[in-house]
Amino acid sequence: MEATATLTLSSSPAGVRSSPARTTVASLHPRRVPTPASHLRGAQGPTALRALSSPFLGFSRTTRRRSGMVVRAEMFGQLTTGLESAWNKLRGVDRLTKENIAEPMRDIRRALLEADVSVAVARSFIESVTEKAVGTDVIRGVEPEQQLVKVVNDELVRLMGGEVSDLVFAKTGPTVILLAGLQGVGKTTVCAKLAFYLKKMGKSCMLIAADVYRPAAIDQLTILGKKVGVPVYSEGTEAKPSEIAKNGLKEAKSKKTDVVIVDTAGRLQVDKAMMNELREVKKAVKPTEVLLVVDAMTGQEAAALVGAFNGEVGITGAILTKLDGDSRGGAALSIKEVSGKPIKFVGRGERVEDLEPFYPDRMAQRILGMGDVLSFVEQAQQVMRQEEAEELQKKIMSAKFNFNDFLKQTKAIAQMGSFSRIIGMIPGMNKVTPAQIREAEKNVKFMESMINVMTADERERPELLAESRERRRRVAKDSGKTEQQVSQLVSQLFQMRARMQKMMAGMQGKDTPDMENLMESIKSEEQFAAGTGQPRRKYGNLRRRDLDRMRGYRR
Numbered sequence: 001m002e003a004t005a006t007l008t009l010s011s012s013p014a015g016v017r018s019s020p021a022r023t024t025v026a027s028l029h030p031r032r033v034p035t036p037a038s039h040l041r042g043a044q045g046p047t048a049l050r051a052l053s054s055p056f057l058g059f060s061r062t063t064r065r066r067s068g069m070v071v072r073a074e075m076f077g078q079l080t081t082g083l084e085s086a087w088n089k090l091r092g093v094d095r096l097t098k099e100n101i102a103e104p105m106r107d108i109r110r111a112l113l114e115a116d117v118s119v120a121v122a123r124s125f126i127e128s129v130t131e132k133a134v135g136t137d138v139i140r141g142v143e144p145e146q147q148l149v150k151v152v153n154d155e156l157v158r159l160m161g162g163e164v165s166d167l168v169f170a171k172t173g174p175t176v177i178l179l180a181g182l183q184g185v186g187k188t189t190v191c192a193k194l195a196f197y198l199k200k201m202g203k204s205c206m207l208i209a210a211d212v213y214r215p216a217a218i219d220q221l222t223i224l225g226k227k228v229g230v231p232v233y234s235e236g237t238e239a240k241p242s243e244i245a246k247n248g249l250k251e252a253k254s255k256k257t258d259v260v261i262v263d264t265a266g267r268l269q270v271d272k273a274m275m276n277e278l279r280e281v282k283k284a285v286k287p288t289e290v291l292l293v294v295d296a297m298t299g300q301e302a303a304a305l306v307g308a309f310n311g312e313v314g315i316t317g318a319i320l321t322k323l324d325g326d327s328r329g330g331a332a333l334s335i336k337e338v339s340g341k342p343i344k345f346v347g348r349g350e351r352v353e354d355l356e357p358f359y360p361d362r363m364a365q366r367i368l369g370m371g372d373v374l375s376f377v378e379q380a381q382q383v384m385r386q387e388e389a390e391e392l393q394k395k396i397m398s399a400k401f402n403f404n405d406f407l408k409q410t411k412a413i414a415q416m417g418s419f420s421r422i423i424g425m426i427p428g429m430n431k432v433t434p435a436q437i438r439e440a441e442k443n444v445k446f447m448e449s450m451i452n453v454m455t456a457d458e459r460e461r462p463e464l465l466a467e468s469r470e471r472r473r474r475v476a477k478d479s480g481k482t483e484q485q486v487s488q489l490v491s492q493l494f495q496m497r498a499r500m501q502k503m504m505a506g507m508q509g510k511d512t513p514d515m516e517n518l519m520e521s522i523k524s525e526e527q528f529a530a531g532t533g534q535p536r537r538k539y540g541n542l543r544r545r546d547l548d549r550m551r552g553y554r555r
């Protein structure tokens, strides 16, 4: 979609126009940005546009780091540096093209591989960033490298699962969380951390010690349980883990405990016995959540492990520990993509408090260290959308909404993946139902094929097609559609025009021309076999009147 937005960045107050959208843009003007001190205080609005000046934010990288402006997750340090080198290569370009992003993409790929992301994940990430970056609209005032930052951010968020994945709780009875994982990954510690987290949520908890192979594990869990004030159920090392789990759950039920967390044995590697035992425990307690605890230091191996456990036992998600350590981030980036299972929590230290839900968007921002640039690009995109909507509104009011606009909008729909975002911007149009939206999206490609074979004139002036059956026949032939389908498309455009105008005029208290009969008119004409010569005379008056109105000759 070619953006028509005019992101006004005039330096004088006179450049501030009256619409709210433009005021926003003007208020973002970089030269009106206050002193660096205000930035350090985290000022909003004008500060965001500081990002427009080059280098980013108008501060040297060293200053930003020293001042703490960039909150950098050290584990991603190398990745962040690699990405920065990619942005730097785009300085001075006008727009993102396949050619000029090739080298930055190589930098990003290298940075991902160095962060221990698998080759396959890195490849698909690069492909999707390239595709989205090249197809991005140019937003006036936003530098191409800033747009790439935004695309990379969005793709990182998507790669890590998009939304935060909350714990699922059982509708009745205790929620059972079964924890699994290799030896030493932090499973026992996670039991206590989770109990602490859930207690803060107001849930009562019980821990079940089902790791019978390492006697110290039971003691460790008992100590941790005491520390967080949660009872620990154990039967020593002689009983079967599935029996212990079953009995523990029975006790939890009798005590009306909200959540039961089962600690299972870890092994040095994935083996048959381990998987069988887990399956048995799972069968015995029917957990709501089966979470695999993995160590972030193991990078892409952790991701593969999540996939393997899911295949063997069936899990609901992962908990990534030791994110505070020296890992390079590959696990956080790859788990969802490789295994299809989300990371639900991350451990950031040895204390019971050091567990938090995994937020893909916050993680992406930490990797990029450019929250300010992102919020600026988002604001600018918003302004662009508002201005496009205003432009569209003007066209609708002047009855000039044509096939070019139609195509532009349908393309925008395909690009944004949602009709509602466009429709929602047109005042009064938010009553469109989701079913209508889905239908509209389905028709996009179909309509596009017909519009693509129209002449420039026909697209500009849909009346030409409404008036001439020959033209409609030609479009049908060239697009491989039927004449009726072309007629329907033409009618649809006029109907859309009519409805929009009616609605707008209604909002402005004006009367509107009645153009609802147009479709009927064209439809009726279709009913007559070609060559009968009847339709023109019979429907001539109606069409003339309607077309005049469409052209704005009549009121």
Ligand SMILES: Nc1nc2c(ncn2[C@@H]2O[C@H](COP(=O)(O)OP(=O)(O)OP(=O)(O)O)[C@@H](O)[C@H]2O)c(=O)[nH]1
Binding pocket: 181, 182, 183, 184, 185, 186, 187, 188, 189, 190, 211, 214, 217, 265, 266, 267, 321, 322, 323, 324, 325, 347, 348, 349, 350, 354
């Ligand atoms: N730095 C850091 N250390 C952690 C974290 N989670 C656990 N640890 C440490 O990792 C070590 C192993 O943790 P455990 O909880 O005993 O691991 P486990 O998976 O239960 O081990 P097994 O019972 O042998 O299977 C302990 O020293 C923990 O303190 C974390 O998020 N960050």
